[in-house]
Amino acid sequence: MTATVRVGLIGAGGIASAHLLGYHAHAEKIAVAAVAEVDPAVRQRRGEELGVPVYDSYLEMLADADVDAVDICLPHHLHRDAIVAAARAGKHILCEKPLCLTAEEAAEVQRAVTEHGVTLMCAHNQLFLPTVAKAKELLDSGLLGRVYEVRTTDSFFNDFDPDSMGWRASASTSGGGELIDTGYHPSYLMLHLAGGRPVQATAMLSTHRLTFMEGEDSAQVLVRFDNGVVGHLVTSWAYAPASVTERFSVVGELGSLHSDGTSLTYDLRSGDSETFTFEKVHTISAEIGHFADALLTGSRPLHTEKEGIEVLGMILAAYQGARTGTIAEVIRA
Incomplete structure (x- = not known):
């Protein structure tokens, strides 16, 4: 690894714009060195903006471009193939959520990353909220003793319509509905704070407003972890x-x-209480910097394919529980 990590961007529209802010913020240690994008107009615009080689196929980019790693910013159903191809090419990987869509895909991802010895980091940007980092520090210090319950929320009024929703409207390309999309954020946050391995889950799914979607626009999920923690998350595109x-x-x-x-408060049974306030940070920029540091120092990213697969397992079990009206077991890859 050189002093600057050279990254091939796979998918240059949508969320890639936020990722590019991170590359600009950490230009001294990580930079986009090539772009693969199927849309000709987007490909040309990014190439001119970044001054790097562009490709219409990431397979061609992996074979030809001088890159150490890739940043996968593709629709959900394309993640598995891109991860496996990058691992086989010996490239480290940053992948947007979700890691992939099925238990079978997760097993392929795990096998490829392990066999080829590359680092995979899940782009779980909300872990870089200062409030989350402080909460994790306090929990790991034993401030609350044994943890009983974790609750997470990520809901907002989404103005999607049939013309703007694109691939997210189809379960075959999104993997489900809102839960496996925005709902991925409170899922990985719950995992991070619970400190255990998810073993059971169930859900109640709803479509309150975005009726043109194949999947749900809202979900409430319960998860049990192997350390006894019970998690509850609420997530929606229908309402704030x-x-x-x-x-x-x-x-x-x-x-x-x-x-x-933006602030964090703890209240103890002893009467002790404290509130912490923090400046806002661009979490995706912080995520890009963390990815660079992990590769340059050989350290483990906060969430690798291990946590990505555990989060996917939670969500797949929640979907199964909703379909069957049961509490489903979380399948391990």
């Missing part, structure tokens, strides 16, 4: 939550903590 709703909260034997995303 009530103003008193926490972004996340944790309850344990010694007290609780809660956050609105």
Whole structure:
């Protein structure tokens, strides 16, 4: 690895714009060195903007471009193939959520990454909220003792319509509905704060407003972890939550903590209480910097394919529980 990580961007529209802010912010250690994009207009625009070679096929880019890693910003159903191809080419990987769509795809991803010895980081950007980092530090210090419950929320009024929703409207390309899309964020946040492995899940799914979708526009999910923690998440594109709703909260034997995303408060049964406030950060920029640091130092990213597969397992079990009216087991890759 050189002093600057050279990245091939796979998919240059949509979320890639936010990723590029991260590359600009951390230009001293990581940079986009090539772009693969199927849309000719987007491909040309990104090539001119970045001054790098462009390709209409990521397979061609992997074979030809001088890159150390790839950043996968593709629709959900294309993640598995791009991950496997990049791993076989010996490239490290940053992949947007979800990691992939099925247990079978997850097994392929795990096998490819392991066999070819590359680092895969899941682009779980909300882990880089300062409130989340502080909450994790406090939990790991034992502030709350044994944790009983984790709650997470990520809901907003989404103005999608049939013309603008694109591939997200189809379950075959999105993997489901809102839960496997925006709902992925409160899922990985719950996993991070719970500190255990998910073993059971169920859900109630709803379509309140976006009736043109094949999948749900809202979900409420329950997850049990192997350390006894029970998680509850609420996620929706149909509505914004009530103003008193926490972004996340944790309850344990010694007290609780809660956050609105910008401040964090803990209240202990002993009477001790403290509130922390933080400046806003661009979480995707922080994520790009963390990816660079992991590759340059050989350290483990916060979430690798291990956590990505666990989050996917939670969501797939939640979907199964909703379909069957049961509590489903989380399948391990």
